[in-house]
Amino acid sequence: MNNRSASAAQSFTGVLLALPLLLFLTLAVVWPLAHLVAGAFSDTGWTALRQVLAAGRYRTALVNSLALSAAAAVCSVVLAAGPAWVLARERFRGRDLLRMAISLPLTFSGVLVGFLMVVLLGRIGAIPEALAWLTGRRMFAGAAYTVAGLFLAYLYFELPRAVMTLESAFRRFPRELDAAARTLGAGPLERLWRIGLPLAAPALRSTLAVTFSASMGSFGVALILSRRFTVAPLEIYTEMTGFLNDDVAGALALMLALTTLTVDRLLSVEKR
Amino acid sequence: MKVHVEDVSFAYGREPVVSGVSLDLPEGGITVVIGPSGSGKSTLLQLLCGLLHPAQGKILFDDEDVTGVPTERRDVGVVFQSYALFPHLSVRENIAFGLKTGRRRFSMRSSRRRPSRRHLEERVWDAAALLSLERLLDRRPAQLSGGEQQRVALARAVAPRPSLLLLDEPLSALDARLRRAVRTELAALLAKLGTTTFYVTHDQEEAMLLADHLVVLDHGRVVQAGPPLDLYRRPATPFVASFLGEANLVEIEARPAIATPGRVETPFGSLSLPEAKSRGWLLVRPEDFTDDPCGAMATVLDARGMGPHDRVVLQLEGGTELLAHFPPETAPEPGSKVRVGVRQRRPHFLNGGE
Amino acid sequence: MRRVGIAATVVLALVLVTPIAITATGAFSRAEWYGQRSEGAGVETTSALFHYVLDLWSGALLRSVQVVVAVVPLALLLGAPAAWAFRRRPFPGSRLLESAALVPLAVPGVALAFSLIQTAGRAPRFALLVAGHLAYTLPLVVKSVTNAVETFDPCLERVARSLGAGPWETARRVTLPLLGPALVLSSLLVFAVSWGEFNVSFLLATPLLQTFPSALYLTYTTNSFPVAAAATLVFLLPVVPALIAIQLLGGEEFHRGLPT
Numbered sequence: 071m072n073n074r075s076a077s078a079a080q081s082f083t084g085v086l087l088a089l090p091l092l093l094f095l096t097l098a099v100v101w102p103l104a105h106l107v108a109g110a111f112s113d114t115g116w117t118a119l120r121q122v123l124a125a126g127r128y129r130t131a132l133v134n135s136l137a138l139s140a141a142a143a144v145c146s147v148v149l150a151a152g153p154a155w156v157l158a159r160e161r162f163r164g165r166d167l168l169r170m171a172i173s174l175p176l177t178f179s180g181v182l183v184g185f186l187m188v189v190l191l192g193r194i195g196a197i198p199e200a201l202a203w204l205t206g207r208r209m210f211a212g213a214a215y216t217v218a219g220l221f222l223a224y225l226y227f228e229l230p231r232a233v234m235t236l237e238s239a240f241r242r243f244p245r246e247l248d249a250a251a252r253t254l255g256a257g258p259l260e261r262l263w264r265i266g267l268p269l270a271a272p273a274l275r276s277t278l279a280v281t282f283s284a285s286m287g288s289f290g291v292a293l294i295l296s297r298r299f300t301v302a303p304l305e306i307y308t309e310m311t312g313f314l315n316d317d318v319a320g321a322l323a324l325m326l327a328l329t330t331l332t333v334d335r336l337l338s339v340e341k342r
Numbered sequence: 343m344k345v346h347v348e349d350v351s352f353a354y355g356r357e358p359v360v361s362g363v364s365l366d367l368p369e370g371g372i373t374v375v376i377g378p379s380g381s382g383k384s385t386l387l388q389l390l391c392g393l394l395h396p397a398q399g400k401i402l403f404d405d406e407d408v409t410g411v412p413t414e415r416r417d418v419g420v421v422f423q424s425y426a427l428f429p430h431l432s433v434r435e436n437i438a439f440g441l442k443t444g445r446r447r448f449s450m451r452s453s454r455r456r457p458s459r460r461h462l463e464e465r466v467w468d469a470a471a472l473l474s475l476e477r478l479l480d481r482r483p484a485q486l487s488g489g490e491q492q493r494v495a496l497a498r499a500v501a502p503r504p505s506l507l508l509l510d511e512p513l514s515a516l517d518a519r520l521r522r523a524v525r526t527e528l529a530a531l532l533a534k535l536g537t538t539t540f541y542v543t544h545d546q547e548e549a550m551l552l553a554d555h556l557v558v559l560d561h562g563r564v565v566q567a568g569p570p571l572d573l574y575r576r577p578a579t580p581f582v583a584s585f586l587g588e589a590n591l592v593e594i595e596a597r598p599a600i601a602t603p604g605r606v607e608t609p610f611g612s613l614s615l616p617e618a619k620s621r622g623w624l625l626v627r628p629e630d631f632t633d634d635p636c637g638a639m640a641t642v643l644d645a646r647g648m649g650p651h652d653r654v655v656l657q658l659e660g661g662t663e664l665l666a667h668f669p670p671e672t673a674p675e676p677g678s679k680v681r682v683g684v685r686q687r688r689p690h691f692l693n694g695g696e
Numbered sequence: 697m698r699r700v701g702i703a704a705t706v707v708l709a710l711v712l713v714t715p716i717a718i719t720a721t722g723a724f725s726r727a728e729w730y731g732q733r734s735e736g737a738g739v740e741t742t743s744a745l746f747h748y749v750l751d752l753w754s755g756a757l758l759r760s761v762q763v764v765v766a767v768v769p770l771a772l773l774l775g776a777p778a779a780w781a782f783r784r785r786p787f788p789g790s791r792l793l794e795s796a797a798l799v800p801l802a803v804p805g806v807a808l809a810f811s812l813i814q815t816a817g818r819a820p821r822f823a824l825l826v827a828g829h830l831a832y833t834l835p836l837v838v839k840s841v842t843n844a845v846e847t848f849d850p851c852l853e854r855v856a857r858s859l860g861a862g863p864w865e866t867a868r869r870v871t872l873p874l875l876g877p878a879l880v881l882s883s884l885l886v887f888a889v890s891w892g893e894f895n896v897s898f899l900l901a902t903p904l905l906q907t908f909p910s911a912l913y914l915t916y917t918t919n920s921f922p923v924a925a926a927a928t929l930v931f932l933l934p935v936v937p938a939l940i941a942i943q944l945l946g947g948e949e950f951h952r953g954l955p956t
Contacts, residue, residue: 080785081785081786081787081788082787083781083785083863084781084782084784084785084786084787084790085781085787087777087778087780087781087785088777088778088781088782088787088790088793090773090774090777090778091774091775091777091778091793091797091834091838092778092793094774094827094830094834095793095796095797095834097816097827098812098816098827098828098830098831099796099799099800099803099808099831100796101815102808102811102812102814102815102816103803103808103811105811105814105815106807106810106811106814109814149708150708152701152704152705153701153704153705153708155701156698156701156702156704156705157705160698160701160702162702166943168705168706168709169943170939170940170943171709171710171712171713172705172708172709172712173939173943174712174713174716174936174939175712176888176939177888177891177892177932177935177936177938177939178892179892179893179894179909179912180894180895181894181909181912181913181916182892182909182912182928182931184916185719185912185916185924185928186715186716186719187715188916189715189718189719189722189921190714190715190718196715196718226712226715229708229712230712233708244424244426246422246424246426247426247428247429249393249413249420249422249426250420250422250426250427250428251428251439251443252392252393252412252413252414253391253393253413253414253416253418253419253420253499253508254414254419254439254440254443254498254499254502255414255415255417255440255443255502256414256439256443257414257443260443264439265428268430269429269430279802283801283802286804287803287804287805287806287807287895288895289804289805289806289894289895289898290894290895290898290909290913293898293913294913294916294917302804303804303805303806303807303895306806306807306810307806307898307899310810310813310899311899316814319810320810320811320814323804323806323807323810323811324807326804326806326807327803327804327807327808330802330803330804331799331802331803334801334802335802
């Protein structure tokens with residue numbers, strides 16, 4: 071067997087093994103998403119898309135989703151960086167237990183997070199009750215249902231994600247580079263600025279992408295907590311099941327998916 | 343700068359790594375520390391540059407106690423075993439790194455100031471020229487070969503003109519052929535720089551070639567220190583003898599020859615061994631054997647031409663095996679009998695043994 | 697510096713765990729500090745409470761179990777061989793297919809669920825539900841298996857072939873054992889994701905097909921706090937051991953796809 075036919079045979083094995091995945095992705099991901107895009111170019115779809123993009127409830131929902139997800143992503147990365155560094159680089163008793171505790175919320179579906187926020191900051195939540203008992207004044211009751219509550223809930227499920235993603239990046243960080251910078255006379259801040267941050271930049275960006283995408287898709291949290299403040303996934307659901315308005319739901323879903331994918335791609339692009 | 347290490351100890355947890363080490367690095371000289379892996383030589387290097395701090399003992403730079411001074415203020419240059427080049431910086435930026443750091447501002451040596459921009463470029467260029475890196479200045483470390491990375495690491499360490507240069511097995515990542523070539527260049531370069539240098543290696547040839555002062559380390563302790571050839575010829579222990587080159591250690595009882603004080607009867611005849619006191623080992627290097635009609639009778643077990651010399655395995659009558667180097671193409675046939683003696687003045691006696 | 701860092705980490709862990717702890721006390725406390733148990737006189741004790749919850753949501757629990765039982769093996773079968781092929785038998789377009797497999801991670805579940813209903817609405821709903829779960833779990837399988845394939849020496853497979861093992865024997869005696877930990881890790885991740893998936897399930901499931909997270913939603917909006925808390929604990933019961941196992945196997949890198 072000569073080289074070319076050998077490599078052809080190898081490719082063939084590869085195709086054969088990947089074929090089920092290819093079929094599945096075509097049927098369950100590519101085709102539906104293509105249909106979603108094509109739907110926007112039908113007459114009714116086009117009208118719906120313009121309706122979604124015009125000022126009003128739908129556009130507000132999209133902008134809300136974008137703003138809330140971006141804020142939660144940035145805040146979670148900022149807050150997670152320290153603990154992630156500690157988990158990755160320090161050795162101390164109880165570290166594994168801490169990591170376990172922090173990663174616990176990773177498995178919670180959005181509704182559960184929403185519920186936990188109600189437990190904490192609902193109309194008879196733990197925090198207002200505790201404050202009432204301590205100070206005699208009931209504060210923050212029902213805060214769970216405000217924008218702030220929604221933001222905190224997003225933060226709650228993004229923080230573990232950010233800590234875990236950053237930790238695995240920090241763990242791959244070569245310790246010797248830090249030592250090398252020290253021998254060349256760089257102090258702690260100089261090392262953070264000139265070595266730590268530039269090297270962490272890809273990890274920070276990909277963590278932003280992870281947390282942002284997860285927030286954009288989050289539906290359960292808003293379903294439980296959202297009152298006046300609406301987000302895109304919630305609008306899609308309402309249009310689809312409540313008003314049976316598939317064109318608007320489709321246009322919204324398209325815009326939501328496009329925004330998320332674009333931001334994800336922008337953040338994941340490797341800078342040369 | 344001269345460096346004085348006084349009774350320094352360090353342990354990882356309960357495991358002692360360096361125990362009571364004292365040494366002096368001569369000013370402007372190259373001190374090579376050699377030892378098997380796990381002997382504590384890299385740890386010693388990290389103690390010198392301040393990446394680790396001793397549990398006990400003192401480190402003096404020019405009579406100034408630097409034991410508690412952090413690395414960034416110690417005015418050292420380090421070449422790491424893995425080179426530790428900054429992957430996000432070009433070769434130029436890697437070399438310039440140490441010229442731009444805050445060390446200049448709070449250095450122990452007040453004469454050093456942060457160089458001006460033009461001056462900085464000159465310094466980078468000088469360091470690059472010293473190591474023939476001029477044409478690689480805009481590359482990233484990932485785009486360099488192993489040998490080139492090694493040179494960048496060296497250029498980066500010497501560019502700030504440190505008072506003490508520390509090298510941690512800098513050639514161990516290179517393949518054997520390249521290592522031999524770089525070794526010679528490195529020796530010339532270090533001689534030219536004239537900086538006090540501390541060099542860690544486990545390679546005996548490297549040590550012999552580079553060292554002004556050789557320190558043998560084992561289990562965290564200094565076993566012997568001195569000029570390299572002295573250590574080779576007059577090792578203090580069988581460990582040093584066999585760690586530095588190939589050694590035949592023939593165990594004998596040192597009975598003084600009656601007629602001539604200072605001479606000892608050996609299988610190779612009576613030899614002048616004034617240091618011999620009791621039972622111990624006679625050290626004979628493979629190159630020290632001679633053809634001697636009055637020497638010991640030995641059977642040739644194996645003989646092989648190596649090029650520069652013939653490698654011959656001999657067996658004495660008592661069963662002791664010896665390794666001998668004969669001049670090229672003079673090896674006797676395996677199975678034949680020869681009489682071998684030992685070059686006068688060369689053999690060395692190590693007291694001790696059971 | 698170090699102490700401050702550790703303290704901050706401890707605080708973060710406490711903040712994240714406290715709400716769960718409050719919820720758990722809610723399920724086990726008989727005090728009525730969160731209002732009346734509206735479900736009647738039968739749920740006075742903790743065990744009665746859990747019986748009541750299990751009874752109420754037995755259908756949804758069963759459905760979730762069915763989905764998980766279908767999704768875990770399917771995800772492995774679809775994902776693992778393809779992931780191995782991406783690294784060991786690459787073919788034209790394999791890079792593209794690999795990145796296509798990761799796309800769902802950046803597509804909101806609601807959007808994908810909506811488009812699935814639009815295009816394949818006539819397919820059996822259970823199949824759609826499984827497909828939705830697969831879309832969000834396959835990326836995890838592909839990632840962890842490609843990672844594992846990258847870390848073992850391709851020579852090992854060639855050595856096996858040179859020693860006379862055929863492709864099947866090589867797969868069975870060399871490749872599969874070496875990928876074992878990654879496959880176990882993938883199964884656990886797929887299980888954890890599928891068990892908690894809500895975004896896709898809620899839209900794809902008809903009222904009779906509700907999975908347990910959807911039942912949680914109903915519980916949270918209609919039942920009293922102790923019932924909701926007990927249901928939450930029932931939900932967490934299988935997930936926490938899985939999570940611990942994932943941690944032990946070193947799966948932190950794949951958390952990207954876990955549900956929200």
